[in-house]
Structure formats: C-alpha cells, structure tokens
Amino acid sequence: MSWTGVTVCSSSAPDAACDGDGSAVLINSADANSTDWVVAAPIGGGSSFYMPVYQLTGAYVLSCSMQPGGAQCAGGAGGYAPVSSVVFGLAAPYSPPFDMSQLNTVLAQEAFAAGFLLVAAGFFIGKPIAMLLGMIRS
Numbered sequence: 001m002s003w004t005g006v007t008v009c010s011s012s013a014p015d016a017a018c019d020g021d022g023s024a025v026l027i028n029s030a031d032a033n034s035t036d037w038v039v040a041a042p043i044g045g046g047s048s049f050y051m052p053v054y055q056l057t058g059a060y061v062l063s064c065s066m067q068p069g070g071a072q073c074a075g076g077a078g079g080y081a082p083v084s085s086v087v088f089g090l091a092a093p094y095s096p097p098f099d100m101s102q103l104n105t106v107l108a109q110e111a112f113a114a115g116f117l118l119v120a121a122g123f124f125i126g127k128p129i130a131m132l133l134g135m136i137r138s
C-alpha cells in the first residue's frame with residue numbers, strides 16, 4: 001500500500017512527542033525512510049507517540065490515511081493500520097515481523113521433493129557412468 005499517507009514528524013531532532021521545531025506532516029509512505037519518525041500506538045490500545053521507522057514491530061499500529069483525501073487507510077481502524085500493511089520507501093530497511101502463516105507449505109514440499117529427485121537422479125546416473133569409465137580404464 002505505498003499510496004498510504006503516514007504522519008511523520010518534520011523535526012530535524014525528533015523525539016517521542018515531535019515537539020520543539022517539528023510539526024506533524026502527512027507524507028506518502030513510499031517517500032518515508034528508516035530514520036523518519038512516525039506516529040505509532042500499541043496494538044492493545046494506549047496513547048500514540050512518535051518513533052523511528054526502523055524500530056517498528058508488529059506490536060504497533062500506524063496513524064495513516066489515504067492521500068490526498070485523508071480518508072482512513074485500508075485495513076485500518078480509527079485512523080490506524082497494522083505496521084505490516086504499510087509499505088515504506090526503498091531507503092527503509094524495514095520488513096514486517098516474520099509470520100509462520102506467510103509460508104506456503106505446499107510449495108516447500110514440492111521444492112523438497114524436487115531437490116530429492118535431483119540428488120537421486122544424479123546418484124543413479126552417476127553409477128553407470130562410473131562403471132563405464134572403470135571399464136574403459138581397465
């Protein structure tokens with residue numbers, strides 16, 4: 001969802017309240033980088049605060065909206081969306097927390113079976129070739 005706007009602190013020296021010389025700015029999440037401070041809140045509820053993108057985990061939700069209209073994010077509730085549903089810019093070394101449900105077990109089984117067949121085929125093809133080379137040598 002790179003079209004999602006996230007609330008970022010514009011401060012050159014941000015803190016958890018974005019006070020001082022900063023102000024809250026709505027930017028496209030694709031333009032955000034790992035050092036931008038965004039408005040986050042605990043999933044279980046609680047007050048919101050600013051934190052750097054690189055510290056985000058699955059335990060937080062982000063204050064966000066669609067640009068330019070300011071409508072609520074897809075997948076969001078009350079103006080907040082799960083961290084894993086927002087895509088940040090290329091400069092951000094952020095990836096959502098690993099989740100076992102993301103694994104495709106059928107694909108993993110097929111890959112294991114294909115690998116096993118390749119090793120077995122190599123073994124069975126290699127034996128006759130080794131015997132043939134042995135006959136040529138002798």
